[in-house]
Amino acid sequence: MKLTIERSALLKSLAHVQSVVERRNTIPILSNVLMEAKDGKLSLTATDMDLTIVDQVGATIVEAGATTAPAHTFYDIVRKLPDGSEVEVSANSETAQMTLKAGRSTFTLQTLPREDFPSSGMASLPQVFGVQVSELKNLIDRTRFAISTEETRYYLNGIYIHATEADGTAVLRAVATDGHRLARFEMPLPEGAESVPGVIVPRKTVNELRKLIDETNNPIEVSLSDTKIMFRFDSTVLSSKLIDGTFPDYQRVIPSGNDKSLVLDCKTFSSAVDRVSTISTEKSRAVKISIDGSTMTLSANSAENGSAVEVLEISYEGTALDIGFNSRYLLDIAQQIEGDSAEFLMADAASPTIVRDSADNSALYVLMPMRV
Amino acid sequence: MPVLCRDCYYWLDETPAKEHRPKRCSRCNSPRLIIHSELADLTLAHLDCDAFFASVEKRDNPELRDKPLIIGGGKRGVVSTACYLARLYGVRSAMPMYKALKACPKAVVIRPDLSKYRETGLKVRAMMQDLTPLVEPLSIDEAFLDLSGTEKLHGQYAAITLVKLAKNIETQIGISASIGLSYNKSMAKIASDLDKPRGFSVLGKSNTREFLHEQPLRMIWGVGKSLEQQLHRDGLRQIKDLLPLTEEELILKYGVIGKRLFSFARGEDGRSVTATSLTKSISNETTFNDDLGDFQALADILWSLCENVSTSMKKKNYAASTINLKLKTSDFRQISRSRKCFSPTQLAEELYQTTLPLLKELCNGQKFRLLGVGGSDLVSAEFADPPDLLDPAKEKRKKIEKALDAVRNKLGRESIIKGRSFRKRPSGSEPESD
Numbered sequence: 001m002k003l004t005i006e007r008s009a010l011l012k013s014l015a016h017v018q019s020v021v022e023r024r025n026t027i028p029i030l031s032n033v034l035m036e037a038k039d040g041k042l043s044l045t046a047t048d049m050d051l052t053i054v055d056q057v058g059a060t061i062v063e064a065g066a067t068t069a070p071a072h073t074f075y076d077i078v079r080k081l082p083d084g085s086e087v088e089v090s091a092n093s094e095t096a097q098m099t100l101k102a103g104r105s106t107f108t109l110q111t112l113p114r115e116d117f118p119s120s121g122m123a124s125l126p127q128v129f130g131v132q133v134s135e136l137k138n139l140i141d142r143t144r145f146a147i148s149t150e151e152t153r154y155y156l157n158g159i160y161i162h163a164t165e166a167d168g169t170a171v172l173r174a175v176a177t178d179g180h181r182l183a184r185f186e187m188p189l190p191e192g193a194e195s196v197p198g199v200i201v202p203r204k205t206v207n208e209l210r211k212l213i214d215e216t217n218n219p220i221e222v223s224l225s226d227t228k229i230m231f232r233f234d235s236t237v238l239s240s241k242l243i244d245g246t247f248p249d250y251q252r253v254i255p256s257g258n259d260k261s262l263v264l265d266c267k268t269f270s271s272a273v274d275r276v277s278t279i280s281t282e283k284s285r286a287v288k289i290s291i292d293g294s295t296m297t298l299s300a301n302s303a304e305n306g307s308a309v310e311v312l313e314i315s316y317e318g319t320a321l322d323i324g325f326n327s328r329y330l331l332d333i334a335q336q337i338e339g340d341s342a343e344f345l346m347a348d349a350a351s352p353t354i355v356r357d358s359a360d361n362s363a364l365y366v367l368m369p370m371r372v
Numbered sequence: 373m374p375v376l377c378r379d380c381y382y383w384l385d386e387t388p389a390k391e392h393r394p395k396r397c398s399r400c401n402s403p404r405l406i407i408h409s410e411l412a413d414l415t416l417a418h419l420d421c422d423a424f425f426a427s428v429e430k431r432d433n434p435e436l437r438d439k440p441l442i443i444g445g446g447k448r449g450v451v452s453t454a455c456y457l458a459r460l461y462g463v464r465s466a467m468p469m470y471k472a473l474k475a476c477p478k479a480v481v482i483r484p485d486l487s488k489y490r491e492t493g494l495k496v497r498a499m500m501q502d503l504t505p506l507v508e509p510l511s512i513d514e515a516f517l518d519l520s521g522t523e524k525l526h527g528q529y530a531a532i533t534l535v536k537l538a539k540n541i542e543t544q545i546g547i548s549a550s551i552g553l554s555y556n557k558s559m560a561k562i563a564s565d566l567d568k569p570r571g572f573s574v575l576g577k578s579n580t581r582e583f584l585h586e587q588p589l590r591m592i593w594g595v596g597k598s599l600e601q602q603l604h605r606d607g608l609r610q611i612k613d614l615l616p617l618t619e620e621e622l623i624l625k626y627g628v629i630g631k632r633l634f635s636f637a638r639g640e641d642g643r644s645v646t647a648t649s650l651t652k653s654i655s656n657e658t659t660f661n662d663d664l665g666d667f668q669a670l671a672d673i674l675w676s677l678c679e680n681v682s683t684s685m686k687k688k689n690y691a692a693s694t695i696n697l698k699l700k701t702s703d704f705r706q707i708s709r710s711r712k713c714f715s716p717t718q719l720a721e722e723l724y725q726t727t728l729p730l731l732k733e734l735c736n737g738q739k740f741r742l743l744g745v746g747g748s749d750l751v752s753a754e755f756a757d758p759p760d761l762l763d764p765a766k767e768k769r770k771k772i773e774k775a776l777d778a779v780r781n782k783l784g785r786e787s788i789i790k791g792r793s794f795r796k797r798p799s800g801s802e803p804e805s806d
Binding site: 148149150151152153156177178179180181182248253283284350352366368370371 | 711712713714715726729751752754755758759760761762763
């Protein structure tokens with residue numbers, strides 16, 4: 001294999017795939033990135049066995065071929081090469097070495113044979129539909145903060161996506177929860193997604209995908225089966241296993257009878273929560289909210305740090321209520337509300353509270369109060 | 373050179389030259405004199421009770437006084453403590469019980485009564501805390517004390533305060549303790565071990581290096597069997613053999629512990645005595661009389677261990693964010709598994725439900741000799757078991773456990789139990805607390 005490629009194009013492509021590679025690997029080949037050169041293109045593949053990313057980039061191919069080299073080292077080298085330089089990559093299968101030349105620098109890396117690299121399994125999947133990049137970004141942003149890291153309930157370690165109906169319209173719905181809070185996002189059902197089964201997309205896949213789609217404006221092709229999901233856009237393909245488990249009945253968690261409605265200015269509220277929570281201890285992060293008429297008093301107390309109080313104007317009709325929340329969770333939700341005002345629907349100090357954007361009902365959040 | 377009598381506390385600033393030095397106290401004729409050039413300056417001590425569990429038993433039952441006594445238990449048990457009489461026969465702690473009884477067939481064996489030892493140990497600790505706030509307990513029967521700055525308060529040198537403390541422990545609590553007085557923690561700990569039982573040893577800056585030269589490498593805290601073997605292979609046998617090596621050489625060769633090897637060989641230890649040593653984990657384990665491989669039998673034992681851990685967490689006001697399961701196979705391989713929980717917990721049920729699937733996975737035909745459960749990443753109990761959106765029944769389980777605890781606190785632990793602990797347990801598998 002021998003090729004030349006512009007440094008910035010190679011760097012961009014490597015950046016797309018290299019973050020999939022885990023820093024510590026018990027299987028040596030998984031530390032490597034697969035390079036395949038043919039027909040004027042260099043194709044780069046990285047995998048952790050669950051998640052695979054393939055990225056293609058134009059290159060001048062002198063001699064077609066394939067090899068694998070340590071992903072992080074390769075990436076670090078290309079990153080440090082001077083901008084605008086031309087990189088010559090050549091691999092010799094007999095010496096099991098790959099040579100990189102750019103300007104006055106020469107690097108030699110150990111390679112492993114292409115045959116040892118796990119096959120990418122990029123076969124097409126039965127369900128195919130397209131989504132706009134902005135919609136996919138929204139879907140991820142509105143829900144991923146609530147993904148759980150708990151090992152016992154592994155089926156919560158991702159975003160649950162399924163096709164359903166809401167108020168008579170077909171929607172694609174995404175849900176994530178960790179038992180402390182729940183985030184639900186809906187978008188109009190894309191064409192072709194009518195019979196999409198309920199699937200759980202793992203956290204790492206979600207995070208990698210979110211990084212990749214930041215750079216594109218083109219629609220994303222999504223395809224999936226019961227066990228796999230694939231995202232295709234520009235010259236990148238991301239394919240991932242799904243979490244094999246049953247997502248809990250999240251509808252049960254969303255309260256329907258919360259009658260205490262409160263509307264507040266979201267930006268003012270979140271900066272007030274942020275300020276007051278400076279006092280609450282690292283471990284509890286508790287903020288107490290006292291609502292009485294048209295005022296809300298946020299307060300935090302800590303034996304070590306002291307106390308903090310802030311008063312806000314709100315619109316509220318209902319009986320006075322004291323309720324506590326984890327300030328981190330409140331901020332996570334407030335950050336996702338883009339409109340000016342947010343609505344809180346509460347029942348009492350011990351029951352789940354609903355939060356949503358007053359102007360946008362595509363997303364809904366449920367938050368469990370804390371004892372304060 | 374100052375001299376101090378351990379019985380009448382008589383202090384003499386200057387003693388005659390070595391050859392004319394008295395063998396006995398000039399005031400009370402006691403032979404227990406401490407003579408050391410730095411006696412007036414040293415303030416850091418390590419106190420260790422002598423054969424603690426056995427001493428407590430002998431105190432409470434004078435008939436045992438002249439008999440070799442072993443604290444420990446079960447057919448498969450090990451010696452927890454052997455009194456000094458039993459030690460004459462070669463009985464040592466951590467020795468398997470059958471070996472101990474072979475060495476000393478006349479020995480009386482008593483099962484440990486941990487709550488009694490705890491109570492006694494806390495009394496000793498309280499006496500230490502009366503003298504200085506800087507008491508760092510290492511276990512229930514030993515602690516470091518930093519008496520610097522207390523000389524004015526007590527109107528006497530730290531050495532005298534300590535000598536009186538040892539005497540008071542004997543008269544007021546009825547057990548004996550050994551004290552090591554030095555200038556840092558490592559040396560104080562070594563000193564307390566030099567003259568046991570009823571000892572009082574001083575390792576000052578002047579005599580430490582010379583003393584260390586001839587000592588085995590094992591004496592260094594952190595040097596175990598395998599590291600010692602490695603050091604031996606490299607031709608290092610005594611602490612003095614480390615002296616020609618630089619700190620870098622030792623670190624490169626032996627890793628992080630190289631740093632300690634270097635400073636220890638020079639009698640250096642920069643650690644200070646800190647009063648609050650935080651609890652890092654709470655655990656409970658048991659060794660079975662016969663190896664077990666049956667999941668149900670193991671699960672039953674697991675439940676009682678979970679109850680014990682839960683009880684101690686509730687008592688100490690802690691909740692664990694990570695739960696650990698530990699097993700030892702019949703061929704002494706240790707297996708451990710851990711799980712991060714949804715939230716910090718102190719509920720026995722939660723501990724059980726988290727560890728049960730881990731145990732099930734490991735029950736694949738192999739047999740085990742030991743099972744243990746523990747909680748780590750401890751936080752204050754106020755963060756324990758918040759409600760879970762996805763598990764509304766959790767609040768109910770929590771209330772049930774609270775109610776059970778309330779009944780047990782009033783009527784005793786066996787007054788109300790869960791059905792699963794009703795199954796017959798294999799004999800001799802009562803958990804031993806650690």
